[in-house]
Amino acid sequence: MARKNELSRLAGLGVYGFDAVEPLILAALVTGDPLLLIGPSGTGKTFLLNTLSEALGLEHRHYNASLISFDDLVGFPFPDKDGPGVRFLETPATVWGAESVLIDEISRCKPEHQNRLFSLVCERRIQGIPLPRLRYRWAAMNPCSSDQGGSGDYSGSEALDPALADRFALFIEASDWAGLTEAEHLFVADPAGEGRIADDGGALRRDVEGWTRAFDAGVGDCPSDILRYVTTAISALNSAGIRISPRRARFMTRSLFASVIVTGHFSERQCKLLLRASLPHACWGETPSREAVAAAHRLAWDVVRDSDRRWLPAFLAEGSLPRKLEILLDNCQSPDEGTQAVAELLAMSPPDRAAAFAFAVYPAAASGKLPVGAEGVNDLGKRASPFLSASGLISWAERLAEKDTDHPDLVRYAAALAGLTGGRAERAKQFFNGCLVRKCKVADPASLESEIQQCVEVLKRRGLV
Numbered sequence: 162m163a164r165k166n167e168l169s170r171l172a173g174l175g176v177y178g179f180d181a182v183e184p185l186i187l188a189a190l191v192t193g194d195p196l197l198l199i200g201p202s203g204t205g206k207t208f209l210l211n212t213l214s215e216a217l218g219l220e221h222r223h224y225n226a227s228l229i230s231f232d233d234l235v236g237f238p239f240p241d242k243d244g245p246g247v248r249f250l251e252t253p254a255t256v257w258g259a260e261s262v263l264i265d266e267i268s269r270c271k272p273e274h275q276n277r278l279f280s281l282v283c284e285r286r287i288q289g290i291p292l293p294r295l296r297y298r299w300a301a302m303n304p305c306s307s308d309q310g311g312s313g314d315y316s317g318s319e320a321l322d323p324a325l326a327d328r329f330a331l332f333i334e335a336s337d338w339a340g341l342t343e344a345e346h347l348f349v350a351d352p353a354g355e356g357r358i359a360d361d362g363g364a365l366r367r368d369v370e371g372w373t374r375a376f377d378a379g380v381g382d383c384p385s386d387i388l389r390y391v392t393t394a395i396s397a398l399n400s401a402g403i404r405i406s407p408r409r410a411r412f413m414t415r416s417l418f419a420s421v422i423v424t425g426h427f428s429e430r431q432c433k434l435l436l437r438a439s440l441p442h443a444c445w446g447e448t449p450s451r452e453a454v455a456a457a458h459r460l461a462w463d464v465v466r467d468s469d470r471r472w473l474p475a476f477l478a479e480g481s482l483p484r485k486l487e488i489l490l491d492n493c494q495s496p497d498e499g500t501q502a503v504a505e506l507l508a509m510s511p512p513d514r515a516a517a518f519a520f521a522v523y524p525a526a527a528s529g530k531l532p533v534g535a536e537g538v539n540d541l542g543k544r545a546s547p548f549l550s551a552s553g554l555i556s557w558a559e560r561l562a563e564k565d566t567d568h569p570d571l572v573r574y575a576a577a578l579a580g581l582t583g584g585r586a587e588r589a590k591q592f593f594n595g596c597l598v599r600k601c602k603v604a605d606p607a608s609l610e611s612e613i614q615q616c617v618e619v620l621k622r623r624g625l626v
Contacts, residue, residue, distance in 0.1 A: 174216055174359045176209045177348045178336045184431065185438050188419035189331055190217070190297070191372045194412055195282050197267070197326070198301040199443055200335025206301040209335075210263045215359040217366050219260040220294070226270035227317070231277060235287055256287055261297035268302035268318045268444075275322060283328045300329065305446035326444035330412035333438060375422050380415065387417050389471075390432050390461045396478045397457035401509035403440070403449045413439045432465075433458050456508040463501065469494055476502055477509060482518050483615035490623065493532040500537030507544055513596070513603045519544035520592055521616035530625040548595030570597065570606075577606035585614055 169180045170187065179186060189196040190213065198206040207223075214221035224233065232238075234256045236249035251257050264270075264278065280286045285295045303318040341349065391413045395405045417435045421427045436458050442449050460477065463470050472492035479485045485506070493499045507515045523545035525531050526538045533541070574593040581589055589610045596603055603609055620626040 170365060171209070171212075172348065173361060174212050174365070176205060176212050177345045178205055178341050179209060179333070180345075182333050182434065182438065184420045184424050185331055185416065185434060186213075186333060187369070187372075187423045188416050190369045191376050191419040191422065192330065192415045193296045194330035194415060195298045195300070195328055196331050196333065197299070197329040197444070198333050198335055199304060201337050202303060204335035204337055206335045207263070207265055210299045210301065212359040213365075214261045214263070214297070216361055217261075217369065218363070219297070220258055221261045221263070222254065222256055222259040223263045223265065225265050226268075226274065226278075226300075227266045229270075229274065231274060234277075234281075256281070256292065256295070258294055259292070260294050261299065262295060264298075264300040266302060266318075267300040268305065268321055275325060279325060279328065282325070302444070304443070320445035323441070323445055326441040327406055327408060329441065329444075330416055331438045332441055332443060334443070372419070372422050376419050379422075380418060383414055383418050384421075384427070386427065386465045387414060387421070390465050391417065393464045393474045394432075394436055394457045394461035396474050397460050397505070397509060398449075398453065400477050400480075401450065401453035401457065402511060403442075403453055403457075405439075409439060409441075429462050432462055436461075452508045456505045459501075460505050470498055470501075473498075473502055473505070477505055481615075482514065482521070482612040483619050485518065486522060486616050486619050489532070490619075496532060496534030496537070499531065499533035500540075503533055503537040503540055507540055511604070512601050513609060516544055516548055516595070516599075516601055517592070517609050517613050518616070520548045520595075521613045522620070523549070525620050525625045528626075530620075547599050548592050570603070573603075573606050577610050581610075588613070588617070 169183050171177075171179050171183050186196070186209075196210075198209065200206055211221070211223060233254060236251050236255040236257070238247045238249055240246075241248045249255065249257070256262060262281070264282075267275075267278070270278070277287075280289070281292075282298050282300075285292045285298070302321070305318055305320045338346070391410055395410050395413070398405050413435060416439070417432065420431050420435065424431065436454065440449055440454070460473055464473060472488060476485055476488045476492070479488060489499065489502055493502065506518065510518070519541045522531060523538075523541045526533050526541050531538075574596070578586060578589055578593070592610070592613060593603070593606065595601070617626065
């Protein structure tokens with residue numbers, strides 16, 4: 162078992178299972194931006210947040226969102242004897258005077274109450290009245306329930322309104338038993354610390370105050386590497402269809418800068434941790450593509466590390482396939498850069514667009530005419546080959562009352578092929594046949610065919626095919 166002097170800050174307070182994300186939790190104490198914990202029941206979410214308030218000596222309020230009424234927050238309203246307004250009868254449970262608020266089970270909150278939490282979480286206001294002492298706004302929830310149910314399903318834990326979820330800066334996933342280390346198993350199972358007061362002699366409070374002073378002094382001139390990482394990663398995620406709001410960009414920058422202050426260094430691990438914890442999608446039951454998130458991180462970190470690769474964000478953010486190709490041809494400095502660009506594009510693009518790009522450029526890449534290394538050529542070939550030589554069974558489902566129907570996409574593809582002649586027509590027919598065989602759904606056949614043709618024309622103008 163670990164000795165006491167080896168424990169992390171949170172473990173030293175009797176909170177276990179959060180060591181991996183501790184820098185982000187401490188960063189949230191520095192920024193004061195809203196924090197949301199997500200995880201199965203019994204994983205210490207509520208205990209963590211209540212313990213932090215205790216260790217920091219905060220005037221704390223803990224509300225269960227599934228049970229709370231609005232009067233519990235503000236108190237009983239009564240006429241102001243000195244004017245036409247309304248005053249509220251305060252109790253020890255009302256939010257007035259609180260320095261930290263935990264909204265537990267926020268995903269079980271009634272919709273009308275959820276709407277009222279917007280101003281509390283985002284503006285530190287209630288009923289339009291400022292809460293000047295309120296610094297920390299925290300929440301906790303179980304994973305969203307599903308239609309299928311099951312042992313891991315939480316009935317009544319509904320998807321959070323994306324607009325409310327986007328008001329939280331960080332989303333920390335609490336580990337279940339399988340995610341804990343053997344040492345953490347022993348700590349969690351040991352009843353010796355049951356009911357103890359979280360008292361570290363004020364060490365955490367003093368450190369948070371010092372980190373906050375450093376944060377306030379430096380956040381107005383945030384290091385360029387932090388800004389570059391955040392903006393590159395967000396552009397890459399949005400290009401991959403994983404929407405990240407402009408508001409979240411500022412949250413991410415603040416959180417990453419605060420974590421650098423807390424840990425004393427800027428590292429790839431911090432950036433990867435921050436990126437994953439900044440995605441709000443779990444709040445409404447979505448799981449962003451792990452490959453796309455990993456690709457966005459790799460790209461952003463490489464841009465920070467290597468100034469020569471700063472063309473890559475523009476390459477990935479560009480929506481037009483022929484323009485992407487031109488950026489690659491005009492800016493790529495080495496086969497390794499080209500290989501990375503191709504890998505990120507294929508990982509982050511929708512399947513139909515990734516296939517179209519590979520289909521259009523693979524012949525030139527295979528001939529050594531593109532600034533792409535052998536691994537990148539191989540990646541393009543794997544994606545393009547089913548479309549370059551499409552063979553296989555085309556199948557589709559018919560309704561019980563229907564017989565001898567055509568494939569539902571044939572009409573759409575035929576419309577895109579209408580009027581095409583010569584090599585362009587053959588190329589388009591070959592690509593769409595591959596789409597039918599591979600069951601690759603094309604969002605806009607005519608537009609995608611036009612982009613494939615423009616890519617071919619770019620290669621021809623430059624003498625690459």
